[in-house]
Amino acid sequence: MVSKKIILTGSFGVGKTSLFNRFIYQQFSDKYLTTIGVKVNNKTIKIEDETISMMVWDIAGEVSQDKVPVSYFLGASGIIYVMDLSRPLTFVNLESDIQFLRELLPNGTILIVANKKDLVSEEQLQTILRELPRPFDYSTSAKTGENVEELFLDMGQRLLHKIPNE
């Protein structure tokens, strides 16, 4: 079995813990409860014939990534950077945050996720996509579960096959 450390990061209130809970426990709660520090849990997934232990670090949200303790990223293989589609303020630091994370994890996989898809229309989604400095890799809804499993499976696949970011 292969073990991989994945970091869930982004601004506060974007739904990192909801994605974590949806992936690990298949649960969702509408109630917002802030995360303190970091929570670690794992889920074993199977990709092709390989079993991967995905150790997910759910990190307390920070408006910009340089406020997150750098030590949290030690030993990480992948980062999931989460934004909130219903709150444009959470896209503001996208470019600088991704650059910062790329410096921290030059050989790791970084996936950009636009969460809370259930709160925007397809038209709004396309508008946001046009305005972003770089595209997101997944639009998800922790509430409905849309694309959540796919996101983590894709991350697992990329780590397993060492697929670099485009």
Add this chain to the structure above:
Amino acid sequence: MNNIQYLTQTKNISAHQQILMDWQGYVLESTDTIFSTHLLKHRPSKEWSHFLESMFPAIQLLELNSPEIFLPRVSSITNFIEGIFDCTIMRVEWGDNNQVIVWNIMDYTQDLPAMQKAQQKLNEMQLRLKY
């Protein structure tokens, strides 16, 4: 002031535990002040701590007596304890030519409700600002 001095001087720590581990992650010694390692000694730590399991690639890169890794506010240090803990991890010499991993855990779970309340209030205020 190093991280451990900072923690012990500025926070309301209810307990501190120090664990020595070998390079396979087996517990060699422990003060057992936060949790007992008695039943864990024959099992590698990756079996009972996702936190340690995920830190091991970084731990193995630590050099002897290099500055400790400081991990603040970890809520799940083992798979069976929830709270809020600051951790330091370092590599030191122990005994005759042995090198071990020292894992320090500072427990300030008793401060968690107050921290949670303050942070929740702050975040909710900022979330309302978007409108």
